[in-house]
Amino acid sequence: MDVSSKIRAARLWLAGPEAWSGRRIAGEIVLAVVLALLAAGTQELMGSTGLVQFGTALAVAVLSLLRRRLPASVLVVSGGAAGVLAGFGPLLMVSGWSAGRRIPGAGRALAAFTASYVLTIAIGVSSEWPQFSPLSLILFSTLYFLATTVVPGLASRYWTQRRTLLHALQEHNAQLLRERAMVAGQARLRERQRIAQDMHDSLGHQLALISVHTGALEVDPALTDRQREGVGVLRNASVAAMHELREVVGILRDGVERDDAATAQGPPPVDDPHPAARGAAGIEGLVAAARAAGNSVELRCTGVRRPLAAAADHAAYRIAQEALTNAYKHAPGAAITVELRYEPDSLVVEIANGPAPADPGDVVSGGQGLTGLRERARLVGGMVHAGRTDGGGFRVAGVLPYGADGLPPATVAASFAAPLVDAQDDFRQQSPSVPLGDGGPVMDWTVVQRELMMSGRRGSRASGVALGCGIAVAAMVLLAVAGGFGLFFLAGSADRGMIEPSEYEAVKVGTSETEVRDSLPDGDSFMTSGLEDSGPAKPEGSDCLVLASSEAGDSLTAEPVFRFCFRDGKLIEKKSYDVVQ
Missing domain, CATH: 3.30.565.10 (Histidine kinase-like ATPase, C-terminal domain)
Known part of the structure; x- marks a missing residue:
């Protein structure tokens, strides 16, 4: 197998059951490059080395190309990697949207999202503990996963299922229209055949009698030439009427299977002097x-x-x-x-x-x-x-x-190519892949245009948009509620672990431990998690209180910290230093 065949096979495998057009290929490449650049930039902001940035960008690009073929696997891997590398965050959002619409079955989709969530929480907590409280990490990670992965996945799955249902209803409606047209056509043909048969049996018999009698009368020797001429005109008129009757019967029976009696009559003679x-x-x-x-x-x-x-x-x-x-x-x-x-x-x-x-x-x-x-x-x-x-x-x-x-x-x-829209079509538009009878293709509108047209004809375009985003709105409401509780928790926790630099300066060494602790927070907060074991060595036999500063440090990786050490009921030391994260 040559190189071109391998590339073609790989592209077909990546595309899966869907055919990739040139526009789709270009779009996938552009998206992979954009996600890779976002991943590298995010890791640079986090202070990662060049090798980590390159590896993250390369992994994000590869996973972006694989997300259509392996939606569940890419979602799980992205969730696990996002717990330790922030550069996988944009990919996690894209993989959530793709997995929501491409994983078949609600059970498999739930399992994939659950596995991704568990890996995100577990890896994130293990990588940040003990610097941060596990409860706060779980809360933040849950909110982040809901906002970046679950909401896009639910919205994508709802939109895809709505499109599939709409297409199925349109196909069903088109099938009903075809069947109705067939039934009406068959009924019309049967009625035409009945009329043709009645005309042939009644009028044909009477005209044949007129023709026979006028023909016999025309050769009667008792008639004068003028009378014989008049009888000849009548006979010619009756013969012409018979041929016109044959033509009308033929038109009525056009496309209808004739019965045995009509078939037995055979076709009109070739040497018919009065063509029909x-x-x-x-x-x-x-x-x-x-x-x-x-x-x-x-x-x-x-x-x-x-x-x-x-x-x-x-x-x-x-x-x-x-x-x-x-x-x-x-x-x-x-x-x-x-x-x-x-x-x-x-x-x-x-x-x-x-x-x-x-x-x-x-x-x-x-x-x-x-x-x-x-x-x-x-x-x-x-x-x-x-x-x-x-x-x-x-x-x-x-x-x-x-x-x-x-x-x-x-x-x-x-x-x-003219549009064929049935007057009684409740969907206002037939499916573009379902032809109606022999009338050719129907209107070739996209699904988005069709849904906007349907909502506009009902006079409630806003309600259609609200319906389409219903699940996403509900999820956002839940996120807002959870975020409110989170902010309330964070505000209380921050007050217990953070002080102003002026408060640090106001505390004097030698002050009793009770007075100092009463004037400062107790330090029981996620803000002080992991700070107690950092910094200079503590005085021997002392018990220290570590608090974070309300002011930011000189760099993103340095956090200002205030430490107060007590022994024998008095403040024996206070220090201000930076903890490198």
Whole structure:
């Protein structure tokens, strides 16, 4: 295995189940360097040697890179090291945040944080005792661990669990939407199949009888030529109606498995003299028929011809047919313009006629033609507009989308990228990894943007933030309470182990021990822990009281100390010196 393969294997091992992008790698390196510099700077402030500073910085950098792969181990090691080396403090905070979200199971997370806490307390107390009181060390270490490790860990774990729950709910909601769409689609297809079957069985039978009887009547020798011509027109009309019925039934059954009876009928014959196509291509035939009937009709076609979906293609033909029929009835003799415009995303079918040259009189109309056209266009995703023109004529225009079969690939991709948000979606946003049916991907928002959007729509953005930080706030309240007790304890303890330099100067050698002790604190404080055995040798047979000075020393490692030594009930010596920590 070459060096590059080893580096790649090590990087994959460090990343774990998550893939590291270039930005993630750069971020991890920068964070490791920052933590290493903070560790070295902290150890320098504590007076450590250069070798200790370098070793601490190197260990912090390595552990920072390992915290994603080994969150529990890094947390425990950081906690133990922080008890003796202050430079591990920043790493302890980062490892607490990382461990809170990456350790699976509440039990394992609790065990890891407990082990880290125990090591921090045990190593910290053992390294500082007997200079400081064990009780005060435990109190300070507990507050420090809660603030730097537990609070970030709880906040991180809560945030991660909230994101996971939100994602799961969105996936479940998307699944329900897909199932609902499938059920509705199946119900719609079954209803279409039932309608098609009813039309085929009822209308098809009646039209077939008309065609047979008119065909037999057409060859009857008793008919005159004029009567035979009229019967031929009826027979041709019935045959054309049968083919249109076959086309409508085919559109209704599109995508539906046909039953055995429909399959047994087989496909229409290839040499059918009356093709069933009634789409945009058939509009030219309508115009030609209108011209043959003596009407003035002009056909215009612009743009590049593109195929439409079957239902939309049929709707284009029906719009032109109904509009021409209305023009014949309501404006006989008026000039008619039929225009087909192939736009980039849809086909526009526009039929306009001028004002009627004469009063058409009473026109019999069902009043449902335009309503039916609007509904037909709506079902295929289009629209129909009808109304009077400025010149007194009438205009009918339909806009019909091409569908996936007629759009170029780039346009299809752009249309599929449109956001699909269900009107009844309680989450306001679908999961970005869950496609809904065949509609393509949903809105690609990040989790943070989605949660802010959800809280904003409820009109309570502040409540959403408070909810997200609830655990952290509760922990901070506990810290504040504990800190208050700690400060109260420290204040009382400091008063019992510290005096002003002026008080030291006021005490005179030879004064009775009772008078001196009554005027000074008793020295029972963490401030004086470990100070009694430091400094110059005590007078032989004396009992000494050691107190700390309220003023700071000349350096961070030197602590001013006042010592009062008693023998035979009198103060025989008082000394002021510095204790190096």
